Amino acid sequence: MNQDRQGRPDPLERCLECKALINQFGHEPWCKTGRRRRKPNGNEQQSLDFDSVTFSKPLSEAAKQEGMELSASSRSILLETVRTALVQIALRRPSREATADDGQEWLIAQGYKPSDLGNAAGSMFTRADWIFTGRWTRSSRVSSHANDIRIWRLK
Numbered sequence: 099m100n101q102d103r104q105g106r107p108d109p110l111e112r113c114l115e116c117k118a119l120i121n122q123f124g125h126e127p128w129c130k131t132g133r134r135r136r137k138p139n140g141n142e143q144q145s146l147d148f149d150s151v152t153f154s155k156p157l158s159e160a161a162k163q164e165g166m167e168l169s170a171s172s173r174s175i176l177l178e179t180v181r182t183a184l185v186q187i188a189l190r191r192p193s194r195e196a197t198a199d200d201g202q203e204w205l206i207a208q209g210y211k212p213s214d215l216g217n218a219a220g221s222m223f224t225r226a227d228w229i230f231t232g233r234w235t236r237s238s239r240v241s242s243h244a245n246d247i248r249i250w251r252l253k
Contacts (some may be wrong), residue, residue, distance in 0.1 A: 158220075170218045194251055227252060230251075
């Protein structure tokens with residue numbers, strides 16, 4: 099196997115799949131070899147052949163659910179604490195509604211950082227005791243850049 103100056107294997111010989119892609123499209127910007135092919139001009143079009151599971155709604159939903167469960171299980175104690183606080187927050191309001199911003203605001207008020215909950219924050223309202231109202235609001239958190247967030251109602 100050919101090697102570069104640092105003794106690493108030549109990227110063209112790493113694996114057949116990579117070799118096929120490199121032969122077809124040239125090296126990617128992350129490739130350190132410097133032997134990139136020219137980019138196609140506007141008249142040439144190249145496409146990758148996607149496999150049958152590149153776009154699959156059932157598989158996508160399953161992967162989403164698996165990821166949410168994994169992140170929720172890694173922060174389960176704090177997530178349960180936030181969920182309990184959100185129920186209390188919603189019960190104090192006539193509308194019985196809450197948002198993810200309410201959960202993050204409560205975390206900060208308790209001395210936590212938003213990153214302490216991490217991706218598990220996406221599971222704050224997954225329990226059956228919350229229902230999506232169909233309405234959205236803009237997040238007031240600066241780090242969220244005024245993204246739309248859902249408004250949830252306690253059942």
